[in-house]
Every structure is written in structure tokens, then in C-alpha cells.
Amino acid sequence: xxxxxxxxxxxxxxxxxxxxxxxxxxxxxxxxxxxxxxxxxxxxxxxxxxxxxxxxxxxxxxxxxxxxxxxxxxxxxxxxxxxxxxxxxxxxxxxxxxxxxxxxxxxxxxxxxxxxxxxxxxxxxxxxxxxxxxxxxxxxxxxxxxxxxxxxxxxxxxxxxxxxxxxxxxxxxxxxxxxxxxxxxxxxxxxxxxxxxxxxxxxxxxxxxxxxxxxxxxxxxxxxxxxxxxxxxxxxxxxxxxxxxxxxxxxxxxxxxxxxxxxxxxxxxxxxxxxxxxxxxxxxxxxxxxxxxxxxxxxxxxxxxxxxxxxxxxxxxxxxxxxxxxxxxxxxxxxxxxxxxxxxxxxxxxxxxxxxxxxxxx
Amino acid sequence: xxxxxxxxxxxxxxxxxxxxxxxxxxxxxxxxxxxxxxxxxxxxxxxxxxxxxxxxxxxx
Numbered sequence: 001x002x003x004x005x006x007x008x009x010x011x012x013x014x015x016x017x018x019x020x021x022x023x024x025x026x027x028x029x030x031x032x033x034x035x036x037x038x039x040x041x042x043x044x045x046x047x048x049x050x051x052x053x054x055x056x057x058x059x060x061x062x063x064x065x066x067x068x069x070x071x072x073x074x075x076x077x078x079x080x081x082x083x084x085x086x087x088x089x090x091x092x093x094x095x096x097x098x099x100x101x102x103x104x105x106x107x108x109x110x111x112x113x114x115x116x117x118x119x120x121x122x123x124x125x126x127x128x129x130x131x132x133x134x135x136x137x138x139x140x141x142x143x144x145x146x147x148x149x150x151x152x153x154x155x156x157x158x159x160x161x162x163x164x165x166x167x168x169x170x171x172x173x174x175x176x177x178x179x180x181x182x183x184x185x186x187x188x189x190x191x192x193x194x195x196x197x198x199x200x201x202x203x204x205x206x207x208x209x210x211x212x213x214x215x216x217x218x219x220x221x222x223x224x225x226x227x228x229x230x231x232x233x234x235x236x237x238x239x240x241x242x243x244x245x246x247x248x249x250x251x252x253x254x255x256x257x258x259x260x261x262x263x264x265x266x267x268x269x270x271x272x273x274x275x276x277x278x279x280x281x282x283x284x285x286x287x288x289x290x291x292x293x294x295x296x297x298x299x300x301x302x303x304x305x306x307x308x309x310x311x312x313x314x315x316x317x318x319x320x321x322x323x324x325x326x327x328x329x330x331x332x333x334x335x336x337x338x339x340x341x342x343x344x345x346x347x348x349x350x351x352x353x354x355x356x357x358x359x360x361x362x
Numbered sequence: 363x364x365x366x367x368x369x370x371x372x373x374x375x376x377x378x379x380x381x382x383x384x385x386x387x388x389x390x391x392x393x394x395x396x397x398x399x400x401x402x403x404x405x406x407x408x409x410x411x412x413x414x415x416x417x418x419x420x421x422x
Contacts, residue, residue, distance in 0.1 A: 178399060287376075299399070301395040302400070303394045304392065305390060361401060
């Protein structure tokens, strides 16, 4: 039987058809930390996995996982930004963008920094009441270089697909390791420090003034909302159809960067004893601990937060008699963490338990 | 965009070895391993360079 190759020849020669999307959780299906985070004014991973907000003094936001999606495209979720405190007159240094950080070892096939450097194409669906010019940027953080292109949201409150192709960069190779080498940026607002130059439409050394020239200010009204889904960055000069992955595959890819013992759909800090890790501790011991293995090895040794399943407080666990016990970590690796209560005697034999989150985000 | 840690404290194990940082940020207590690839570890090093920020060392 003849085997027929499917997909886009422009990308198949570079990476193949599967796992061509460099962006993880581009369909916004995974949101382990929270499905909605409010009063956001600082940078970080607030809601949806792998999509980081970078912000400096530009309004207050609620970020949520939304079911508002483009019709007939196969998406179930989008990421929504809702402005709750406006900043209609940004200072020069105020700025805000959605950021996706990518490991260098996953990008070697782009051949950046060689004469064979590949073009890349960014595509996504976007919707906002705030029409006008927006900026998408790639930044090579290994070599402090960037390239930016503009796109236009033409119709208010209407899903539109945007496709942007970036040239390959023959300067600056990406380090072949597990740290950030490339970032994609979708700007939502920027002060003059980022808009006063000429947009860097060709690869060049980083110049802040050339990053977001022409960018509208999504923060200028509390009526403003911005939705995005189907973010795909791939090698080549054409956008292929979005690579929809099974939920479990998407979750597993996200868990390389963030893992939680809470059930899927339960935000860390929730009072919940469902599936809580625990160990039986004899009454005579004053030190007891146990090991929690993550679902798969993480990118690097992660930062651990210990949660009390009864109260949701951090830094403590509890016994099955509901006595709170201060808990710490005594070994953190890419595969497991040893959590323990130290110098804390218990009056009778009991189980001690805690939830954790482990973050090895870029 | 430096982080705004409430406190950063060295954490020692029972053998007296410095093994983690105990960090409080936005009311959440976390434990950061001494790994250069950990972005929170990187942020602590940058935070500690700022005048007035001090890593607490309770000793072993």
C-alpha cells in the first residue's frame, strides 16, 4: 500500500508533520494554576499554562480561560484579558505583552545563526473590541536580538486569524540546552520607550524603541477585552492548520514546567483532600517525611510550594487529626521532592499529608 | 522588572547544609532549590543585588 505524506511541504521538510508547533498549550486547553486570576498587575504565570504575562505599570487585569472561541475551528478554549483598571496615559516605560519562552534544545532545527536559518511563521486567532495595530515579536535571548511585525484587528468583537512570517536569522546561534533561547511576544500596550523608534521588521540587536511601534493601548478602558487562541509558531514560510493535540499530551507537555498534586480543574490553594499525598507517621517519631514523584521529569529542579489541604495555606501540611504541621522540602530534583515535618512531635499515630506545586517555568 | 520578595531565608537541613531558599512572595511560601537553571533562583540573585535587600541567614 502506498503511503501518502500529509501536511504542508513547506514545514514537513524541516520538522515533519507532528509536533511542528513550537508553542506549548497554544489551544489554551490547560490551565493548572487557575481558570481565572484577577487583580493582576505583575508579571508571571497567572492562569493558563506556559503563557506568561510581562507587565510594567499598565492597568489591572483579569486573565481567564474562556469558552469563547472561533466557530468551526476545533478549539474549545481561549485566553481572555479583561481590563479592570485602566491606564489611558501610559508612562514611557509602561508596557505589557503575552510571552512564551522556549527551550533552546527544542529549536536547533531552526538552524538560527547559520546560512541555512529557517523562516518561522506565527499564526493565531484573536478577538477584541479594541481595533487597530498590534505588534508580534520574536526575541533571541541568547544573543539579544529581535524581529517584530505588526498585525491589525480590523473588526470589533470578531474572531480573526492572523499569520505573520519572520525571516530566518543568520546571526546568533541558539544554545542547545534547557534554558530560554527564544521568546514570542504579543504586545497589548507600550509606552514611548518601546514605540518611539522604527519597528524592527528585520532581525537586529535589541533596541527597546523599535519593539512595539504603532501598538494600540488595550489598557485605555475598562471596557476592553482581548481573546487569543490557536497560537502556533512553526518553521517555514506558511501557516499550516493548527496542530490540535489530545488533552493528555498537552497536559504532559505543560507538566514539564508546572506540576500540581491537586486534581485537574482544582486550583492550588483550594481546600481539598482529594488525592492528597500522605504518609503514616508513628507517634514516637519527631521527624517524618515522604517523597512525591512528579508525573514526568521536569525541565530543571523546580520551586516547591507546600499547601495545607485543609486550609489552603502554604508552608504547612496537616495530620488526619487536622493538626497543622509546618513542612519543608529536604531534597528537590527534576524527578521528585522530599517533603517533611521536622522536629514536630505528634501525640498519636497519624497520617501527615500535603499538596504541592512544582514550578520549573522558564 | 525585578521580583518583589517579602523575604528570602537560607534553609539548612538537619546536617547543617544550606540546601534551599525559603521565599515569601505575595503571601505564598515557597522553597527554591540551589539550581542555576531555576528562574526563581536567578530572580533571588538579582533581587539580592539591590541595595536594601538582604538574604536572611539563620545559621545551621
